[in-house]
Amino acid sequence: MSAYRKETTPPPYCIDERMKIPTESPVLHVASRGIAPVIMLIGLYVFFHGHYSPGGGFQGGVLLAAGVLLLRMTLGVTQSQKLMPTTLTLKLSAVGALIFAGTGLVALLCGGNFLDYHFLPVWFEPVYLRYYGILFIEVGVTITVMTTLIAIYDDLLGC
Amino acid sequence: MYDFIQGYYAYLFLATLFVIGLWGMMTKCNLMKKIMSMSVVQSTTILFWIVSAYKDDARVTVLDKSLGVDNPDIYLNPLPHTLMLTAIVVAVVTLGVSYALIINIYREYNTLDEPTLLERMK
Amino acid sequence: MKALQYLSLAAFLAILFAVMVDLPPRGDLQAPAQKVVNEAGTPVAGTYYIQNAYKDAKTPNMVTVILADYRGFDTMGETIVVFTGGLACFFLLRRRP
Numbered sequence: 001m002s003a004y005r006k007e008t009t010p011p012p013y014c015i016d017e018r019m020k021i022p023t024e025s026p027v028l029h030v031a032s033r034g035i036a037p038v039i040m041l042i043g044l045y046v047f048f049h050g051h052y053s054p055g056g057g058f059q060g061g062v063l064l065a066a067g068v069l070l071l072r073m074t075l076g077v078t079q080s081q082k083l084m085p086t087t088l089t090l091k092l093s094a095v096g097a098l099i100f101a102g103t104g105l106v107a108l109l110c111g112g113n114f115l116d117y118h119f120l121p122v123w124f125e126p127v128y129l130r131y132y133g134i135l136f137i138e139v140g141v142t143i144t145v146m147t148t149l150i151a152i153y154d155d156l157l158g159c
Numbered sequence: 160m161y162d163f164i165q166g167y168y169a170y171l172f173l174a175t176l177f178v179i180g181l182w183g184m185m186t187k188c189n190l191m192k193k194i195m196s197m198s199v200v201q202s203t204t205i206l207f208w209i210v211s212a213y214k215d216d217a218r219v220t221v222l223d224k225s226l227g228v229d230n231p232d233i234y235l236n237p238l239p240h241t242l243m244l245t246a247i248v249v250a251v252v253t254l255g256v257s258y259a260l261i262i263n264i265y266r267e268y269n270t271l272d273e274p275t276l277l278e279r280m281k
Numbered sequence: 282m283k284a285l286q287y288l289s290l291a292a293f294l295a296i297l298f299a300v301m302v303d304l305p306p307r308g309d310l311q312a313p314a315q316k317v318v319n320e321a322g323t324p325v326a327g328t329y330y331i332q333n334a335y336k337d338a339k340t341p342n343m344v345t346v347i348l349a350d351y352r353g354f355d356t357m358g359e360t361i362v363v364f365t366g367g368l369a370c371f372f373l374l375r376r377r378p
Binding site: 050051052053054055057089090093094096097100101104114115117127128130131133137140141144145147148151152155156158 | 337342348349353357360361368371
Binding site for chain 3: 162165166167168169170171174175177178181182185186210211212213214215220221222224228231232234236237238239240241244245248249252253255256259260262263
């Protein structure tokens, strides 16, 4: 496409390998291993307590992603693959969007409008059906936001 | 004069911040700095909506059962908060996509300086 | 060229300041967005949500009710935008053989 690439040496494809290997500092290792589970626990609290206090799917998803990305930065990419593999992130993101749209589609198939929680085939009182419908779609939002942020970080890192 | 400053200091601050972001987008030559300035403008827009939702002596938008909802003036306006909640996450994702584009430009042309880039694109 | 840029920025700042004076001051309870009924006689959105959120969905947090119930279709669009952004990042940055 561009003539520039042919004239000069090939551009450096690998951006910076130092971002992928673990850090040397033992203080950062110990601190990040201690802090990351607490961040993810707070993320789960923010997500599940979103009906009663400031919080919800978007904020909880961002906090969960922050917990994983802290380990990605300090332990390196290869050692933190067990927590959230790179190949799984975009698939889980699609699953989250599918949970959201699927809740609306189930309500559509059961006789209501799209995303009309009164028609979900679960036997609660109709008012509380909306309460649980909100919880269902918040699950989808959380999974999508968390895995998309991790996927963008991994892609920018080039792995 | 005191009432004017108390009622409008947020708008003064936000207008200045908006123009600072526009200045960065117009005059800087590095593409990375342009994207950072675009982020400043996005944050200004989000803060403007949040300022518009504020009421004097109001509470957060979580229902307090002992107070009820008869007087809606004791709660903040929840609609701008909701809209900006989604806007923040979408802003993060658009920032990620723009960084991906910038990395692609750097791989192709080995520079991010705009005059050099335009010269090499000929 | 440089002078023109700074001149246009200063002019834009002046326009922003001139327009800003007509906005309702911060925290004004009589602003159009905070009223109960607007001039046309229909309920204003924010106040309607405050008054009806708990009655409709039994959830005290009004922001959650608006996000997932009243404007659920909007939030579905946002979710799909987030997913599409991740997908675009993947396809832009993958290693071509």
